[in-house]
Amino acid sequence: MPLFKTLMVIGPGLIGSSILRRARSTGQLAERLIVMDKEPAVLKRIEELGLADSVTTEPAMAEEADCVVVSVPVRAIENVVRSLSPHLRPGTIITDVASVRGELDSSILSLLPHGVEYVPSHPMAGTEFSGPDAGFAELFENRWALLIPTPETAPWACGKMQNFWEFCGARVKFIKADEHDRICAMVSHLPHLLAFTICDTADNLSSEMRSAVLDYAASGFRDFTRIAASDPVMWRDIFTANRDVLLETLDRFLRDVQSMADAIRDGDDDAITEKIKRGRSIRRTLIQNKQA
Amino acid sequence: MPLFKTLMVIGPGLIGSSILRRARSTGQLAERLIVMDKEPAVLKRIEELGLADSVTTEPAMAEEADCVVVSVPVRAIENVVRSLSPHLRPGTIITDVASVRGELDSSILSLLPHGVEYVPSHPMAGTEFSGPDAGFAELFENRWALLIPTPETAPWACGKMQNFWEFCGARVKFIKADEHDRICAMVSHLPHLLAFTICDTADNLSSEMRSAVLDYAASGFRDFTRIAASDPVMWRDIFTANRDVLLETLDRFLRDVQSMADAIRDGDDDAITEKIKRGRSIRRTLIQNKQA
Ligand SMILES: NC(=O)c1ccc[n+]([C@@H]2O[C@H](COP(=O)([O-])OP(=O)(O)OC[C@H]3O[C@@H](n4cnc5c(N)ncnc54)[C@H](OP(=O)(O)O)[C@@H]3O)[C@@H](O)[C@H]2O)c1
Ligand SMILES: NC(=O)c1ccc[n+]([C@@H]2O[C@H](COP(=O)([O-])OP(=O)(O)OC[C@H]3O[C@@H](n4cnc5c(N)ncnc54)[C@H](OP(=O)(O)O)[C@@H]3O)[C@@H](O)[C@H]2O)c1
Numbered sequence: 001m002p003l004f005k006t007l008m009v010i011g012p013g014l015i016g017s018s019i020l021r022r023a024r025s026t027g028q029l030a031e032r033l034i035v036m037d038k039e040p041a042v043l044k045r046i047e048e049l050g051l052a053d054s055v056t057t058e059p060a061m062a063e064e065a066d067c068v069v070v071s072v073p074v075r076a077i078e079n080v081v082r083s084l085s086p087h088l089r090p091g092t093i094i095t096d097v098a099s100v101r102g103e104l105d106s107s108i109l110s111l112l113p114h115g116v117e118y119v120p121s122h123p124m125a126g127t128e129f130s131g132p133d134a135g136f137a138e139l140f141e142n143r144w145a146l147l148i149p150t151p152e153t154a155p156w157a158c159g160k161m162q163n164f165w166e167f168c169g170a171r172v173k174f175i176k177a178d179e180h181d182r183i184c185a186m187v188s189h190l191p192h193l194l195a196f197t198i199c200d201t202a203d204n205l206s207s208e209m210r211s212a213v214l215d216y217a218a219s220g221f222r223d224f225t226r227i228a229a230s231d232p233v234m235w236r237d238i239f240t241a242n243r244d245v246l247l248e249t250l251d252r253f254l255r256d257v258q259s260m261a262d263a264i265r266d267g268d269d270d271a272i273t274e275k276i277k278r279g280r281s282i283r284r285t286l287i288q289n290k291q292a
Numbered sequence: 293m294p295l296f297k298t299l300m301v302i303g304p305g306l307i308g309s310s311i312l313r314r315a316r317s318t319g320q321l322a323e324r325l326i327v328m329d330k331e332p333a334v335l336k337r338i339e340e341l342g343l344a345d346s347v348t349t350e351p352a353m354a355e356e357a358d359c360v361v362v363s364v365p366v367r368a369i370e371n372v373v374r375s376l377s378p379h380l381r382p383g384t385i386i387t388d389v390a391s392v393r394g395e396l397d398s399s400i401l402s403l404l405p406h407g408v409e410y411v412p413s414h415p416m417a418g419t420e421f422s423g424p425d426a427g428f429a430e431l432f433e434n435r436w437a438l439l440i441p442t443p444e445t446a447p448w449a450c451g452k453m454q455n456f457w458e459f460c461g462a463r464v465k466f467i468k469a470d471e472h473d474r475i476c477a478m479v480s481h482l483p484h485l486l487a488f489t490i491c492d493t494a495d496n497l498s499s500e501m502r503s504a505v506l507d508y509a510a511s512g513f514r515d516f517t518r519i520a521a522s523d524p525v526m527w528r529d530i531f532t533a534n535r536d537v538l539l540e541t542l543d544r545f546l547r548d549v550q551s552m553a554d555a556i557r558d559g560d561d562d563a564i565t566e567k568i569k570r571g572r573s574i575r576r577t578l579i580q581n582k583q584a
Contacts, residue, residue: 124508124510124511125510126511143510144507144508179500182501183501183504183508184508186493186494186497186501186504186505186513187494187504187505187508187509187511187512187513188508188511188512188513189512190490191490191511191512191513191515191516192512193549193552194486194490194516194549195515195571196552196567196568196571196572197545197548197549197552197567197571198482198483198486198545198571199570199571199572199573199574199575200548200552200567200570200571201478201541201544201545201548202478202479202574203570203571203573203574204548204570205478205544208471209474209475209478212475212478212479213478213479213574214574214577214578214581215436216416216436216475216476216479216480217479217578218416218417218435219416219418219476219479219480219483220479220480220481220483220484220487220519221479221480221483222578223483223487223515223516223518223519224483224486224515224516225574225575225578226515226575227512227515228571228572228574228575229572229575229576229579230572232564232565232568232569232572233565235564236561236564236565236568239556239564240556240559240561240564243556243557243559246556247553247556247557249493250549250553252493252496252497253489253490253493254546254549256489256492256493256496257485257486257489257542257546260485260488260492261539261542264531264532264535264538264539265539269528269532272524272527272528272531272532273524273525273528275488275489275492276488276524276527276528277524278491278492278495278496279489279490279492279495279520280488280491280520280521280522280524281491281495282491282494282495282502282505282506282517282520283491283517283518283520283521284521285506286506286509286514286517287521289506
């Protein structure tokens with residue numbers, strides 16, 4: 001028997017449509033799939049792809065769902081939940097897949113009717129592409145899904161969502177919201193910020209430099225840019241929702257950059273090689289762990 | 293008939309041994325291969341690999357060479373050339389493969405006897421590995437080899453070295469030294485500096501963060517770290533030899549980072565998405581050019 005009778009996915013983009021594809025291909029997640037989006041064209045595409053039993057632009061259908069996955073940009077989540085709220089039955093699980101917690105959890109909790117279980121989750125999987133055609137059923141395979149229950153989340157709902165992500169192919173970890181945001185600032189948000197910026201810098205320098213970058217990208221630059229193709233609104237939302245933690249992590253990084261710059265300026269050979277060696281050690285461990 | 297009668301490679305590491313492998317596999321570069329290194333163990337390995345007709349720790353054999361490739365870290369080049377200099381015959385071509393020009397060219401020119409042709413070159417190809425076992429004959433295939441002749445380099449010698457790199461599989465471009473250093477600062481040296489530093493920052497933060505980085509590297513961090521495994525001495529030399537241009541490029545980048553940080557701090561949505569969009573455009577062009 002599938003985990004849920006009726007699963008509703010709101011925002012069938014990269015993440016949402018990957019969940020839908022997984023649900024279709026394994027049959028383990030739900031008997032019936034409802035898909036909601038604000039754009040009829042997107043819903044039409046979802047129907048063409050055979051990824052929904054019902055599609056809707058209206059939140060009222062949420063009353064038919066046992067589980068609602070809100071897979072829209074971080075700052076759009078609150079409004080979506082507000083519109084859903086009157087239609088949610090007690091016993092329904094609602095989750096988002098937001099890349100940052102920030103203040104989100106308390107706003108969402110304050111919107112939900114009694115008896116609805118909120119289980120924030122964050123699948124640590126993605127690509128630089130977006131939209132309903134970008135998803136694939138294996139996206140979460142062997143990747144982490146972080147579960148970040150609020151103090152009010154019922155254990156049974158955590159258990160269900162653990163099964164949900166495991167059926168998606170992911171490995172599940174429970175984590176606290178502040179720890180989540182600190183870790184994601186370091187492993188994901190800061191790298192994205194730097195990737196967007198280095199592309200911007202190259203672009204600003206001169207047209208000579210722009211074409212040189214395009215010619216010689218393989219020399220190191222290219223590695224920095226894969227993630228820079230990601231969606232602007234999604235990343236604007238992440239950067240602003242994790243503002244304080246991200247800026248603090250950036251400060252740490254800038255202090256380390258400054259210290260490397262000082263060592264180069266002063267010709268302090270030992271300091272330079274020490275920093276390079278320390279930097280290498282994390283990379284080497286990644287290689288040993290076959291994650292590189 | 294091969295391009296040179298006798299080719300001498302000094303420093304048979306990643307780059308040097310790739311040239312030797314290419315020479316062996318195509319027969320186009322030289323009839324005879326001499327390899328010099330300061331470490332007898334390295335020379336023994338080169339003999340085991342069948343990559344040399346003669347090996348030596350002594351510079352005297354340079355008198356037998358028509359072309360000498362000095363493939364050692366940037367700041368070791370000058371001393372190597374000083375030791376070779378008394379043994380070089382007029383008509384011999386000497387080249388290095390240094391990743392930065394800086395002050396190198398004038399120092400080398402002042403060391404060379406009359407009639408020896410110096411043709412600085414920089415193959416824009418590499419990996420994060422080093423040593424005689426890291427090389428491979430296809431390393432330069434379809435990559436750029438930049439030729440940076442000095443005002444005193446004879447045209448015939450430029451022509452020979454153009455053939456040399458083309459026989460290695462590379463596409464050749466002639467470029468001025470200062471332009472070379474500015475471009476490489478942007479496409480290669482700055483990305484490496486940031487890659488080493490972000491690994492260092494993660495490592496410095498806490499052991500919790502270190503292990504989180506290892507768990508969740510796939511979320512963006514990993515892309516930044518491939519190049520951070522590269523050799524510390526090679527990079528120390530590059531950073532210090534290109535000091536002024538690198539620090540200037542870093543300053544431009546830091547100003548752009550600061551401006552992104554300000555936009556995030558102020559919640560200036562338009563400024564954030566504008567910057568992200570500008571950053572994406574270079575990446576998109578790379579994808580269109582099939583270089584990504
Ligand atoms: N991409 C990743 O790497 C990744 C990884 C983990 C978590 N996440 C999180 O997953 C969520 C979705 O990201 P995604 O990559 O799947 O994005 P996506 O492919 O761009 O899909 C976003 C979906 O949200 C809808 N949407 C956008 N703005 C909306 C609004 N104001 N109101 C209602 N719906 C809106 C879009 O609908 P239309 O197409 O009709 O505009 C689309 O269906 C985000 O919260 C993101 O932080 C992303
Ligand atoms: N790797 C890249 O991505 C890349 C790309 C383009 C250009 N380059 C340039 O190519 C050159 C060589 O780099 P590589 O990657 O081939 O390095 P590598 O694999 O580490 O090889 C360096 C070679 O130089 C020798 N060497 C080191 N220090 C020396 C010294 N003080 N005196 C004499 N010989 C010394 C080493 O000998 P031992 O093994 O005996 O120590 C080794 O044979 C550098 O100038 C670098 O800037 C590198």
